[in-house]
Amino acid sequence: xxxxxxxxxxxxxxxxxxxxxxxxxxxxxxxxxxxxxxxxxxxxxxxxxxxxxxxxxxxxxxxxxxxxxxxxxxxxxxxxxxxxxxxxxxxxxxxxxxxxxxxxxxxxxxxxxxxxxxxxxxxxxxxxxxxxxxxxxxxxxxxxxxxxxxxxxxxxxxxxxxxxxxxxxxxxxxxxxxxxxxxxxxxxxxxxxxxxxxxx
Numbered sequence: 001x002x003x004x005x006x007x008x009x010x011x012x013x014x015x016x017x018x019x020x021x022x023x024x025x026x027x028x029x030x031x032x033x034x035x036x037x038x039x040x041x042x043x044x045x046x047x048x049x050x051x052x053x054x055x056x057x058x059x060x061x062x063x064x065x066x067x068x069x070x071x072x073x074x075x076x077x078x079x080x081x082x083x084x085x086x087x088x089x090x091x092x093x094x095x096x097x098x099x100x101x102x103x104x105x106x107x108x109x110x111x112x113x114x115x116x117x118x119x120x121x122x123x124x125x126x127x128x129x130x131x132x133x134x135x136x137x138x139x140x141x142x143x144x145x146x147x148x149x150x151x152x153x154x155x156x157x158x159x160x161x162x163x164x165x166x167x168x169x170x171x172x173x174x175x176x177x178x179x180x181x182x183x184x185x186x187x188x189x190x191x192x193x194x195x196x197x198x199x200x
Contacts, residue, residue, distance in 0.1 A: 036101030046072025146188035
């Protein structure tokens, strides 16, 4: 899925994946620090990044789509929130060691080598005690029409992601079916992987 693909998808005035944050991220608000730095991976139009900012965190939203991030910046201004954005391909992104208290990644589907590189980065980028929240479609989603890519190379099983996060403490790691109703393209019963991991 190219930058042009995502720029075209986000070109609508509508919020393609809705205004509310991802349900799994919102469910774990009690795990967030009241201050600190957060990174939202594949931020799109900013629904999760804006939610993190509303919780008092200093948020960097990254995505390959300039159009999506421009919408996120506009929404931040309208809501009186501070939000930093960076348009970047995930394969090219890096950050300082131990620079984030919270990292979120929801429905960021990329080829395996890039995903593994990003997850190795997550292990470095988290501060001690920091948390990583991930929700993504699992391989079982390929046969459903409720969202997600149709390329199996972009869908990783739970055990693969857990191996990529080795060294973090897994507080929650499941492969489940749940109703995902987040905008026009994530609607209905879906097979997902959910992980909440913490750096010791």
